[in-house]
Amino acid sequence: MESRLTYTEAQWDVVLAGFVLAFFLLLGLSVYLLASRRELSARYRPSSDAGAVIGLVACLSYVLLVAAWVSGFDYDPERATFSPSSSTLQFRNSYRYVDWMMTVPLLTLELLAVTTLTGLRARRTRATWMALGFLMILTGYLGAAVYEGRLGHLVWGLVSTAFFVPLYVGLLRTGLREARRLGEPAGEHLRGATLMLSWTWGVYPLAYCVPFFFADSTRWAVGRQLAFDVADVCAKVAFGLYVHSCAKARTAVDVA
Amino acid sequence: MESRLTYTEAQWDVVLAGFVLAFFLLLGLSVYLLASRRELSARYRPSSDAGAVIGLVACLSYVLLVAAWVSGFDYDPERATFSPSSSTLQFRNSYRYVDWMMTVPLLTLELLAVTTLTGLRARRTRATWMALGFLMILTGYLGAAVYEGRLGHLVWGLVSTAFFVPLYVGLLRTGLREARRLGEPAGEHLRGATLMLSWTWGVYPLAYCVPFFFADSTRWAVGRQLAFDVADVCAKVAFGLYVHSCAKARTAVDVA
Amino acid sequence: MESRLTYTEAQWDVVLAGFVLAFFLLLGLSVYLLASRRELSARYRPSSDAGAVIGLVACLSYVLLVAAWVSGFDYDPERATFSPSSSTLQFRNSYRYVDWMMTVPLLTLELLAVTTLTGLRARRTRATWMALGFLMILTGYLGAAVYEGRLGHLVWGLVSTAFFVPLYVGLLRTGLREARRLGEPAGEHLRGATLMLSWTWGVYPLAYCVPFFFADSTRWAVGRQLAFDVADVCAKVAFGLYVHSCAKARTAVDVA
Amino acid sequence: MESRLTYTEAQWDVVLAGFVLAFFLLLGLSVYLLASRRELSARYRPSSDAGAVIGLVACLSYVLLVAAWVSGFDYDPERATFSPSSSTLQFRNSYRYVDWMMTVPLLTLELLAVTTLTGLRARRTRATWMALGFLMILTGYLGAAVYEGRLGHLVWGLVSTAFFVPLYVGLLRTGLREARRLGEPAGEHLRGATLMLSWTWGVYPLAYCVPFFFADSTRWAVGRQLAFDVADVCAKVAFGLYVHSCAKARTAVDVA
Amino acid sequence: MESRLTYTEAQWDVVLAGFVLAFFLLLGLSVYLLASRRELSARYRPSSDAGAVIGLVACLSYVLLVAAWVSGFDYDPERATFSPSSSTLQFRNSYRYVDWMMTVPLLTLELLAVTTLTGLRARRTRATWMALGFLMILTGYLGAAVYEGRLGHLVWGLVSTAFFVPLYVGLLRTGLREARRLGEPAGEHLRGATLMLSWTWGVYPLAYCVPFFFADSTRWAVGRQLAFDVADVCAKVAFGLYVHSCAKARTAVDVA
Ligand SMILES: CC1=C(/C=C/C(C)=C/C=C/C(C)=C/C=O)C(C)(C)CCC1
Ligand SMILES: CC1=C(/C=C/C(C)=C/C=C/C(C)=C/C=O)C(C)(C)CCC1
Ligand SMILES: CC1=C(/C=C/C(C)=C/C=C/C(C)=C/C=O)C(C)(C)CCC1
Ligand SMILES: CC1=C(/C=C/C(C)=C/C=C/C(C)=C/C=O)C(C)(C)CCC1
Ligand SMILES: CC1=C(/C=C/C(C)=C/C=C/C(C)=C/C=O)C(C)(C)CCC1
Ligand code: NA
Ligand code: NA
Ligand code: NA
Ligand code: NA
Ligand code: NA
Ligand code: NA
Ligand code: NA
Ligand code: NA
Ligand code: NA
Ligand code: NA
Numbered sequence A, B, C, D, E: 001m002e003s004r005l006t007y008t009e010a011q012w013d014v015v016l017a018g019f020v021l022a023f024f025l026l027l028g029l030s031v032y033l034l035a036s037r038r039e040l041s042a043r044y045r046p047s048s049d050a051g052a053v054i055g056l057v058a059c060l061s062y063v064l065l066v067a068a069w070v071s072g073f074d075y076d077p078e079r080a081t082f083s084p085s086s087s088t089l090q091f092r093n094s095y096r097y098v099d100w101m102m103t104v105p106l107l108t109l110e111l112l113a114v115t116t117l118t119g120l121r122a123r124r125t126r127a128t129w130m131a132l133g134f135l136m137i138l139t140g141y142l143g144a145a146v147y148e149g150r151l152g153h154l155v156w157g158l159v160s161t162a163f164f165v166p167l168y169v170g171l172l173r174t175g176l177r178e179a180r181r182l183g184e185p186a187g188e189h190l191r192g193a194t195l196m197l198s199w200t201w202g203v204y205p206l207a208y209c210v211p212f213f214f215a216d217s218t219r220w221a222v223g224r225q226l227a228f229d230v231a232d233v234c235a236k237v238a239f240g241l242y243v244h245s246c247a248k249a250r251t252a253v254d255v256a
Helices: A009-035 A042-071 A095-112 A119-146 A150-182 A186-213 A218-255 B009-035 B042-071 B095-112 B119-146 B150-182 B186-213 B218-255 C009-035 C042-071 C095-112 C119-146 C150-182 C186-213 C218-255 D009-035 D042-071 D095-112 D119-146 D150-182 D186-213 D218-255 E009-035 E042-071 E095-112 E119-146 E150-182 E186-213 E218-255
Strands: A073-076 A081-084 B073-076 B081-084 C073-076 C081-084 D073-076 D081-084 E073-076 E081-084
Touching: A009 A042, A009 A081, A009 A218, A009 E042, A009 E095, A009 E119, A042 A073, A042 A095, A042 A218, A042 B009, A095 A119, A095 A150, A095 A186, A095 A218, A095 B009, A119 A150, A119 A186, A119 B009, A150 A186, A186 A218, B009 B042, B009 B081, B009 B218, B042 B073, B042 B095, B042 B218, B042 C009, B095 B119, B095 B150, B095 B186, B095 B218, B095 C009, B119 B150, B119 B186, B119 C009, B150 B186, B186 B218, C009 C042, C009 C081, C009 C218, C042 C073, C042 C095, C042 C218, C042 D009, C095 C119, C095 C150, C095 C186, C095 C218, C095 D009, C119 C150, C119 C186, C119 D009, C150 C186, C186 C218, D009 D042, D009 D081, D009 D218, D042 D073, D042 D095, D042 D218, D042 E009, D095 D119, D095 D150, D095 D186, D095 D218, D095 E009, D119 D150, D119 D186, D119 E009, D150 D186, D186 D218, E009 E042, E009 E081, E009 E218, E042 E073, E042 E095, E042 E218, E095 E119, E095 E150, E095 E186, E095 E218, E119 E150, E119 E186, E150 E186, E186 E218
Parallel strands: none
Antiparallel strands: A073 A081, B073 B081, C073 C081, D073 D081, E073 E081
16 A cells, blocks of 8 residues: 555655646646637537546546645655655545546546437437446445455456446447548547547556555555556546547538 | 544545545536536526536535545544544534535526526525525524534424425426426426436435434444435536536527 | 634534635625626626626635634634634634725725716716725724724724715615616616615624623624624625626616 | 734734735736726737736735745734744745736836837837836845845845836836827826826835835834835736726727 | 755745746736637637646646745744755755646647648647657656666766757757748747747756756755746747747738
8 A cells, every 4th residue: 555655755756746747737638628618619519528627627636646645654854765644634546536436437428429429329328338437436446445355356346347348348349430430530530539548448457456466565556656647647638639639620520 | 423433544535535526526517517608598597607606616615524524533543543633623514504505595596597487486486495495404504513402403403394395395396397398308307407306305304314313423424424425416416417408408499 | 802712612613604605605606797797788797897806805805714713713622612722823803804995895886887877977986985985994994903992993983984974875875866767677676786785784883883882702703703794795795696687687778 | 124023913913904905906906807808909908918917926926925924923822922933934025026027027018008009119118118127126126135235235226226217217208198199088097007107116116215214113014015015006906907998998999 | 956955045035036936927828828819810729728738837836846945944043044844845856847748748839830830740740749858858857856876867868868959950940940931920929939949948958967067056056946947937938928929920811
């Protein structure tokens, strides 16, 4: 557990830097999508607004991570180490799950809202994906934060995977099929978004498995935080910009 | 009382996570409704603005809950417990009532403003509902926070119920009748909003009754907080999105 | 003086709740007026903008009151009391006057800008009212916060009253006359605003007189704070919504 | 120096009240100018935007002053005094210069942008004025905050004056000439702005000279802070409203 | 290292003043570009939005620098010095790199988006420049913050330079060529932006080299911070205003 380890100066600093950079990028996404929403036709604005809310919520989530990272450790200038403090606000990796509970469902909506699906079928797919996404994270949270023993971690991880598989397959298949259907140039952007999604969403379950195979260590802890930062930024910012480009391209076609 | 109990790490963390998730969802609602208000015809914007203000006020209310939850407890790393601190800002469940005093009247306005009621009749219904809603929460607050003895709790709870019953009946009857009158598709969304309201508003009086039947315990305290989080999010965010969909559908009809 | 008394838990909590509720309502007013200003014709937007600034400034003033209320007292869990702390930021009732120095002049502008007065006469009335309002509060502040003895309190209170009387009379006469002139429905809203103003503005001088007749007590202190909260909300939020309705009605007439 | 003196309760409170009132007024200016910028023709929006940025930056500068005023002193409840603390953030009058380094150049731009000057001549005047303004404050800052001895204070004060004189003369001459050229009603507002500028800009050098003639005392310190508050508000808010009225009047003429 | 030195009052104050001034200027840029983006044609808004996000992110980065500067030192009123504290949040020059990792790639985009490059060629140049910019800062960060020894500093500095050279050459050549192509007046502004870029970007590698030639001293530390403040403001604010003027001029031409 991150909060019980003692870090060197460089390690503690790098984790902080990762949080702050992710915060900046997510905030930038949110400001950009909100400022430029009128450049999209009204039909694609729900997608863009979802992206903006994702960016805002996630960047506030990083504010919590930073606050906990600073308050959760005491600095020892002699040894140049950061060791666990006894303040109330401790660092928890599980704070990330709170963000995901809201942003993962919104990410599915963001993608869906630039496809050609409409009417009842769109509403049904949306409801299914958002529910699967929420349940996937909720059950993962139970395994990561509440039932902390090895068994709980395993069982809840499997339950979570049961939601993950159909959602992941559904997203990729729909994304790629719709990319073909849209054609150049909008389709190219949608394909980019889908591919971005395909690998980033794999990082999270992998990181979840690490404790099964490796003992806790400061290096793993630092690496895990950086991996989550990169995955979050790619899954939200890069993905969001691809979707936004797709919406812009479709707007141009619709208007023409 | 939540503030005098000692929590395990997992319990304290879960309550914090619930607050933060509710905060995120309410903030997201507010940003979305403000950003997209121009997509509605001017007639339905008061409804949408009420929803945005509800989301903003409630998410700030969760900021207060988080601040009090963190400042109200001291962490003991040895025993891994969170026990009552002596800081000035103690956690109080009754902070929630302050939010409700403002948001419950606004929720009635939000619903009413997408119905077909206009003119004097709309203004009268609005005034009645907002007054009933305010008085219901104010008297409930007196029972929950000021006259804390068993008797005060009971008497003020009953007074509050006297405001609750006509308001609840009025809201459901009007909501369902107007849903029929509006027809597809706007009516379907209004029915959704009304049904969402019907069960969420029942959670609050039930939670109020718990102390009559069960002694205080950490588990009850945690469960009560989570129940309020879920009810708040459903009564404000889910309800607000239903009402917004109704307003969007009515805008499309009016414009056509 | 509020800051030297010791409060029970229920008393301290109720005062905090009053501050937070007033904060919410004022923030809501500000967000609503800013979001919907384009629905008014440009002629009435200065009125609406004044209302929005009033709401924003006043809600930030309540942030200061909350900060001082929390930092100014120490909690004693044994006795369940809040007693004066020695922190730098002490609670002062006089922080309210700082808000009023800005918002009272703006309230007169808010009203005037929806009447039929134009040109030189409007500019002169505006200048007179804003100056009277500012001087009334400034001199009242001197009596309440600087010259704290009985005599200073009395003398400066009388000076303040000398500004109050012509301002109060001018506001009521103009408000009622213009309400008649505007006719239905705009006039009805203006009358509502004027009547709201008529009683709320009386609360402040009355509260100022309390120390002349009653010794300091915790109950008086709590009551005084709640009275100011109610008066502030009615004089700013309820008044502001009446004025806004008047502006909306006049916009509809002008456009038609 | 303000930070080494011990203040009575009334003195410390009055200084805090002055800061908070200035903060409110500057924030109000900024919100109003941003909200209403579309009511001006695009030509005058740079002036209005400069005013809005001035208001925002200056109000944040007062946030710093408030933070330093609170953190820089310890309250002694026995003696009812505020004496210097040993916290890191000490109160410094020189924080004000940081605000001015940015806002003084912007004030010259704000004025220039509503005159009839265009093209190369406007660009040259703007560059000259902004440079003079920046250098005037920068050198004044060196005298006030860095080279604190009597001699440094004097020499840098004189250098600053060398920038002040041509800038002040240029501003007044241009302001009055352009006011004549614009004629009624825009010219009247521009004259008001210029006259407001003429006396407010004199306050700052006078306050700078006080230490040459009078020994440090609490009363002088309090008086100096209040004088700066008043001058700041008049030079930014009142001036900004005059300029805004001028821009509104010119917009009406251009559109007609 | 800045965080292990002891500063005099004037030194510590000047560094704080530099941070606050940079914060103000960057915030002002961001507000101005966001408020006025509708005055540009949609084609150049991505450039302006990049500038606004750069300003916002960088000003928040200065908030972190200020927080760390205040929390990282203890004030000794006797000796009038600021010496290293043992708080968790220590001052680090490397926080600046976090800002640059995001803003340097955006600066290249900001420039490119007002040139005449379009289609595939624009997209390729953009991707190359943004990648080079990011890698340049990332590797510089490794040398400045992670591998702190002399050798690490040197090696990573050289790697960073390997990214710097092609980027710098590409930016200058494209900027100057496009300035010629655009002609008066848009080209003049683009040339200004390019020249501003040419010298500011040189400051950073020079500052990086200082530790190779000079031992650590308080004066160098203060000077380095001020140099970075000036370079940041020129490379973001002045550069951004040049680019914005270019976009405005091109909009006028496109519309005409
Ligand atoms: C399958 C699985 C998981 C999947 C998590 C995923 C897929 C998270 C995606 C997060 C995203 C996309 C965040 C965006 O910013 C958990 C919960 C780790 C638990 C173990 C099993
Ligand atoms: C009847 C009754 C109550 C009803 C509360 C209700 C109905 C609250 C609704 C809150 C909502 C809808 C919040 C929205 O976010 C109280 C006050 C608990 C007191 C006991 C009696
Ligand atoms: C006559 C009088 C006073 C009047 C105060 C008033 C009339 C205040 C109004 C405040 C408002 C309307 C606030 C709005 O939110 C003082 C200063 C107490 C001093 C004693 C004499
Ligand atoms: C001549 C002179 C000065 C002039 C200062 C001025 C003219 C400041 C204006 C500030 C404004 C207008 C602020 C706005 O809000 C200094 C620097 C005190 C130093 C001494 C000589
Ligand atoms: C070549 C080089 C560097 C270049 C840095 C540059 C060019 C930074 C530019 C920053 C800007 C433009 C910030 C904007 O606000 C480093 C990283 C110091 C490391 C040493 C080698
Ligand atoms: Na800490
Ligand atoms: Na974990
Ligand atoms: Na605590
Ligand atoms: Na309770
Ligand atoms: Na306290
Ligand atoms: Na008082
Ligand atoms: Na203090
Ligand atoms: Na000074
Ligand atoms: Na410190
Ligand atoms: Na360094």
